[in-house]
Amino acid sequence: MSDKLIELFSEGLGVPADELSDETAPDNTPQWDSLAAMSMVTLLEDGFDTRLKTKDIMKMRSIGLAREVLRDKGIDV
Amino acid sequence: MAEATEASDRVIGFAGSFTTQPIGDLVASMGHTVVHADYNQIFTTCLDPASAFEGESVSHLVVLWRIEDVFENDMVALLNGEAEAAVRLVDQSIELARLVCGVPNAHGIPVTLGLPPTPVGLGIDPIDTSTSTVVSPVVAEIRKAVIAEAEKESAVRLIDHGRLVDVIGGNASHDHRNQLLYRQPYRTKLNQLLAAELDRVIESVSVAAPKVLVLDCDGTLWDGIVGEDGISGIAIGDTFPGSAFREFQLAVKQLERRGIMLAIASKNEAESVDEVFEKRPEMVLQHNDIAAWRVNWTNKSQNIREIADELNIGLDSVVFVDDSNFEVEEVRTALPMVRVLQVPEDPEDLPALLSESGLFRNLTATNEDRNRTQMMLTERKRDAAADTAMSHEDFLASLDLSVVIDTDNEESLGRITQLINKTNQFNLTTVRRTEADVLALMQSDKHRVYSASVTDRFGSYGLVGIAIVDATDSSTHEIDSLMMSCRVLRRGIESTIIHHVCNEAANAGATNVLGRFIPTAKNAQVAPLYPDHGFDATDSEGVFIRQLPYIEAAPSHIEISYG
The missing domain is CATH 3.40.50.1110 (SGNH hydrolase)
Incomplete structure (x- = not known):
């Protein structure tokens, strides 16, 4: 099953999708630096056609937490 | 390139x-x-x-x-x-x-x-x-x-x-x-x-800058077909759709001001097109704005070739505008290096055609560029003189050509660098250089950067020839670069430059001058240049050597002075 969220993170972080999981976070992924975080915001906003507040972005400290934020906004991920 | x-x-x-x-x-x-x-x-x-x-x-x-x-x-x-x-x-x-x-x-x-x-x-x-x-x-x-x-x-x-x-x-x-x-x-x-x-x-930076805009007439400069609708039947002016065509002409006119030459390639009777230019006061473009005319029934690609030839520019510096699918395709197929813009279907989209192409944006324009149309108009008079002259020698003699050769002139650094980077046809080695490179050569004891400025009785061509000589080997000076703007071809200017370079080398104690020809897609015309000037081929392909002194006289129809 393809996971759009994982695919977007794979694109934004430049890490193969099969190396990513909901546990992937800046602490265990050196590619997840501030520039990657910035492009992730654009990728998520464009990919899910949504707009994130700074408080949403601050919460996204792992792929799993990003999933929660998007679900809270009514997005099916 | x-x-x-x-x-x-x-x-x-x-x-x-x-x-x-x-x-x-x-x-x-x-x-x-x-x-x-x-x-x-x-x-x-x-x-x-x-x-x-x-x-x-x-x-x-x-x-x-x-x-x-x-x-x-x-x-x-x-x-x-x-x-x-x-x-x-x-x-x-x-x-x-x-x-x-x-x-x-x-x-x-x-x-x-x-x-x-x-x-x-x-x-x-x-x-x-x-x-x-x-x-x-x-x-x-x-x-x-x-x-x-x-x-x-x-x-x-x-x-x-x-x-x-x-x-x-x-x-x-x-x-x-x-x-x-x-x-x-x-x-x-x-x-x-x-x-x-x-x-x-x-x-x-690496694509040839547009130098000439070739324009169709019917459906491009005005709405309608002058041969069918008549001079008063075509639309150009204040009311739509003529207003869109007028605005397009305003944009064209601005390019002319910025040094882009304008040419007409139209399938028409010459008289009909002339009549529109003369008798429709709403026309923004005037007869004098156009540097070359091809109003005939020949293929557009052939006409564009001739225009490029007449104006001494490469086909990759040509931008062509036409409304007809047929003409656009014909030119795209026959001349793939020409950039082609098609007039949009709706007249309201025409005024933005040139700006949206981005082709003419932020061109660096030197004074010489700005004056180019004027120079070309003078050139037409020169060609007319060539037509009536008895022989090419008589014609050259009648030009009152004079050449000023400067050495390491830093004031011309901008123009010299521009010429080094845009000359394709009359260029022996086609080495491109930055302004910093050229300045370093000018300041080096081992190099001379010669630049030639040309005038004749019709006007000034500006700085049009460059030779860069490497004197590192004191007995054999090497012509590292030699190029000339196409505006001054077939006038013997190159012979004057070679003569000067060889004399300077001899005066500095050299016994030989070495020249190179590096072929490109565009510089075939200069392949015989060194042999024509008494240089001998060597075992290395494209390397020629000339023994000094250079005994031949400089071309007699050119007056030389030194800056």
Whole structure:
């Protein structure tokens, strides 16, 4: 099953999708630096056609937490 | 151009007053290698590009800046009513522009510099007139000063960052959340536009600049077909659709002012087209604006070839505009190097055709470029003289040609560099050089940079010939580069230059002069140049050697003087 969220993170972080999981976070992924975080915001906003507040972005400290934020906004991920 | 650097070989260095990575990523996706200096390090980057890019040697520097980022304190002071801050902002901006524009000379790296947009943020209400009356004149002054600095340096291109924001609109361009979080003030749409424009500017460095615009008439300069609808039946003027065609002509006329030559290629009776130019006062373009005419029933591709030949320019410098699918296809197929623009189906889209093509944007124009149409009109008189003259020798003698040869003249550095980088046809080695390279050669004891300026009884051609001689080997001087503008072909100028170079070498004690011919797709005409001047072929392909002294006389129809 393809996971759009994982695919977007794979694109934004430049890490193969099969190396990513909901546990992937800046602490265990050196590619997840501030520039990657910035492009992730654009990728998520464009990919899910949504707009994130700074408080949403601050919460996204792992792929799993990003999933929660998007679900809270009514997005099916 | 076989010699042009391929996009993949180039390394584009970005220095910005804000986070430039999203723009750089988009530029990278267009086939460039991109590196970034640290954010808001424009000054240090320009002073020491090598360390700013961590040793990566960049071949092109892009500087994007916002006034409110670089001079935040003075911007805030201005908003708080401190009038002196306006002076400081302008002065410091000039300082920044000078530093950036000095990079080509100091480090040999060409630069694309952004013209800053109107500041946002810092509590500014963009719609409040009491703020805009304070901020707008300062921004205008800064932009004017930056343009003035950039115009002094031919290796600096401008990109109008501010106008790009205007085109998209302030609110649609900005992302204040990303500015606060990441120092990245823009939305994807603006970044895409900036990246596309940067790509175009960077690419334009290695693509032949347009020099002539070839225009169809019926359906392009006016609506209708003059041969069928008659002189009064065609539409040009104040009412639609004639108004759209008039506006298109206004855009064409502006290009002519900027040194683009205009030519007509129309399938028509010559009298019909002449009549429109003479008898329709709504025509913006006048007879004198057109440097070459081909009004006949021949193929457009053939006519375009002839126009390029008549105006002495390469076909890759031609832009052709026509409304007909057939003509557009015919030219695209027969002359793939010609850039073709088709008149859009709806007349209302015509006025923006040239600007939206981007082909003519930000061309660096020297005075010689601006005068080119005038020169070509004089050239037509010269050709007319050639037609009636008894022989080519008589014709040459009647021209009263005079050549001034300068050595290592730094005042002509800009023009010399321009000629080195755009001459394709009469060019023996086609070595391209930056202004810094040329300056270094001028200042070197081992090299001479000769430049030849030509006048005749019809007018001045300006600086049109260059020879660069390497005297490192004191007994055999080598002609490293030899080129001439096509405007002065077949007049014996090259013989005068070779004569001078050989005499100078002999005077310096050399016994031989060595010349090279490196073939390209365009320079076949100069293959026999050295043999024609008494140089002998050697065992190495394309290397010729000439024993000194050079006993042949210089061409007698040319008067030589030395600057």
